Amino acid sequence: MTSHLIALGYQPHWWPILTSAFMGNALIGGTIVALAAGLIGYFVVVRRTAFAAHALAHIGFPGATGAVLLGVPVVVGLGVFCVGGALVIGVLGKRAADREVVTGTVLAAASGLGLFFNSLATKSSSTVTNVLFGNLLAISQGQLVSFAILLTVLGLSVGIIYRPLLFSSVNALVAEAKGVPVRALSMIFMALLGVTVAMAVQAVGTLLLFALVVTPAATAIMLTPRPVRAMAASTAISLSAVWFGLGASAMFNLPPSFPIVTIACAIWAAVWFSDRRRRVAAQAMDELIGGSTEMTAPTTPASATSGI
Amino acid sequence: MSVSERPNAPPALAFTDVSAMRGGRLIWSHGTFTVPPGGIVAVIGPNGSGKTTLLHMVLGLVPPADGGVEVFGGRPGEANGRIGYVPQHYAESSGEAVRAADVVLLGLTGYRWAFGRSTAAQRERVAQALAAVEATDIADQRLSTLSGGQRQRVALAAALVARPELLILDEPLASLDLHSQHDIVALLARLHAELAVTILVVAHDLNPLLPILDSAIYLLDGHPHYAPIHDVVDEALLTHLYGTPIQVAHTPHGQLYMRSTL
Numbered sequence: 001m002t003s004h005l006i007a008l009g010y011q012p013h014w015w016p017i018l019t020s021a022f023m024g025n026a027l028i029g030g031t032i033v034a035l036a037a038g039l040i041g042y043f044v045v046v047r048r049t050a051f052a053a054h055a056l057a058h059i060g061f062p063g064a065t066g067a068v069l070l071g072v073p074v075v076v077g078l079g080v081f082c083v084g085g086a087l088v089i090g091v092l093g094k095r096a097a098d099r100e101v102v103t104g105t106v107l108a109a110a111s112g113l114g115l116f117f118n119s120l121a122t123k124s125s126s127t128v129t130n131v132l133f134g135n136l137l138a139i140s141q142g143q144l145v146s147f148a149i150l151l152t153v154l155g156l157s158v159g160i161i162y163r164p165l166l167f168s169s170v171n172a173l174v175a176e177a178k179g180v181p182v183r184a185l186s187m188i189f190m191a192l193l194g195v196t197v198a199m200a201v202q203a204v205g206t207l208l209l210f211a212l213v214v215t216p217a218a219t220a221i222m223l224t225p226r227p228v229r230a231m232a233a234s235t236a237i238s239l240s241a242v243w244f245g246l247g248a249s250a251m252f253n254l255p256p257s258f259p260i261v262t263i264a265c266a267i268w269a270a271v272w273f274s275d276r277r278r279r280v281a282a283q284a285m286d287e288l289i290g291g292s293t294e295m296t297a298p299t300t301p302a303s304a305t306s307g308i
Numbered sequence: 309m310s311v312s313e314r315p316n317a318p319p320a321l322a323f324t325d326v327s328a329m330r331g332g333r334l335i336w337s338h339g340t341f342t343v344p345p346g347g348i349v350a351v352i353g354p355n356g357s358g359k360t361t362l363l364h365m366v367l368g369l370v371p372p373a374d375g376g377v378e379v380f381g382g383r384p385g386e387a388n389g390r391i392g393y394v395p396q397h398y399a400e401s402s403g404e405a406v407r408a409a410d411v412v413l414l415g416l417t418g419y420r421w422a423f424g425r426s427t428a429a430q431r432e433r434v435a436q437a438l439a440a441v442e443a444t445d446i447a448d449q450r451l452s453t454l455s456g457g458q459r460q461r462v463a464l465a466a467a468l469v470a471r472p473e474l475l476i477l478d479e480p481l482a483s484l485d486l487h488s489q490h491d492i493v494a495l496l497a498r499l500h501a502e503l504a505v506t507i508l509v510v511a512h513d514l515n516p517l518l519p520i521l522d523s524a525i526y527l528l529d530g531h532p533h534y535a536p537i538h539d540v541v542d543e544a545l546l547t548h549l550y551g552t553p554i555q556v557a558h559t560p561h562g563q564l565y566m567r568s569t570l
Binding site for chain 1: 367369385388389391393394395398403405406407410411414415417418419420421422423424450466467
């Protein structure tokens with residue numbers, strides 16, 4: 001049994017690796033990123049801004065390579081480009097019809113810039129790999145401090161704007177008519193998304209970010225329609241992906257992003273298939289009974305309405 | 309006592325020489341009319357004549373290019389706490405993951421800042437609003453699983469939950485089948501009678517609404533006018549308004565209906 005596992009790259013001494021100092025940083029950093037992703041991911045899915053989230057991860061790439069070029073911390077470059085790119089998409093993509101084209105164009109411009117910065121730099125190939133695929137194991141103490149500050153800002157902001165943001169996400173026009181500052185909230189949300197992406201890129205990289213920010217939230221929304229429960233479920237999925245992923249990376253000597261993303265995607269696939277089977281079964285049941293719910297709405301006695 | 313019986317109640321709407329611009333273009337002008345509270349008022353006119361713009365002006369979302377608009381005696385937007393609004397294309401434009409009951413609750417608490425749990429009293433108001441539109445049985449379903457007619461009921465409940473004095477409905481019957489249209493019209497008549505609410509409703513097809521309408525705002529040749537419904541349902545006026553020959557007929561049961569004679 002063990003010999004087969006060793007053939008797979010199994011490390012018999014994985015426990016000391018998992019409890020080492022750099023793994024501690026990875027666990028704390030991964031946990032913070034998972035919490036942020038769970039919080040923001042729900043709104044990304046409900047607001048249908050998954051493409052923007054994906055694009056922002058790529059927009060961070062020139063930020064990271066540019067930072068290496070200038071000799072400033074990668075976090076700073078990522079933060080400036082992700083939040084800046086989020087605001088540009090927010091301003092130019094006000095109309096839903098424009099949003100995809102604006103997002104894609106900003107994405108293309110940023111990727112070109114990233115390639116250019118990378119060609120100027122001489123010794124950045126490991127940075128490029130880290131930005132593209134992330135490396136939780138390389139998270140430093142300094143990054144952890146910035147993560148903790150950003151998560152606090154994120155948590156407080158979402159706590160304050162939660163209800164109006166949900167209202168404007170469900171129906172912007174109705175919310176606007178009730179006096180909700182829909183435009184301002186949209187910009188604040190994009191900025192918060194930029195912050196989350198800048199953090200998550202350092203954990204799983206630009207190419208795999210979707211699986212940590214969007215996929216767990218989409219999975220959670222299939223599991224429950226209740227917003228707070230969905231956020232909790234989304235966070236739980238992100239957390240288990242990060243924790244079990246780090247465990248697997250220690251056990252099998254894998255780059256952590258691979259098992260993290262694989263676990264998140266596998267949970268999504270499992271929930272998607274069972275959700276689909278349930279819906280198909282429900283539909284078959286409806287057809288068997290032969291009545292649509294539309295026709296069976298009970299009439300309510302007039303007295304029940306007098307309180308409205 | 310219904311709103312209309314109140315002696316000194318200000319008019320629901322008072323327009324004084326109002327003009328509307330959209331995208332730098334004048335779409336209608338010289339709108340001067342007063343809508344008393346308490347009625348069911350249609351807003352009619354051909355495509356692009358500015359019906360939705362008029363509604364948005366009442367809500368304070370679009371400022372008048374010229375002239376003065378008063379809603380319940382105040383500036384547009386000030387009275388939005390007393391207005392329930394169901395926009396056009398509600399079904400397509402709404403987030404689909406949330407439950408019907410959550411959508412209705414947002415109509416009550418969605419504009420409040422800070423995280424907060426709903427109170428028992430708020431949940432009771434949500435239940436009452438859903439019961440008023442006969443949607444109690446779908447309270448826990450996601451919007452994505454509901455039919456067009458069911459979603460329109462949820463949208464109405466979300467508008468009613470704040471106990472409005474004015475309901476603004478933009479094309480509430482669009483893309484509904486005849487059965488659902490009839491249900492929604494019957495529901496509007498009942499809500500109007502029970503809740504003493506003024507209803508402003510944009511509609512392309514007037515026929516399903518004709519039995520319950522009191523009056524109409526019609527956008528004729530770039531100017532809004534207001535008149536009792538029996539003056540509006542006139543062959544010459546409607547033919548001019550829609551630019552196509554329209555005949556007004558009476559059914560054997562005494563109901564009015566209009567049809568294009570092309």
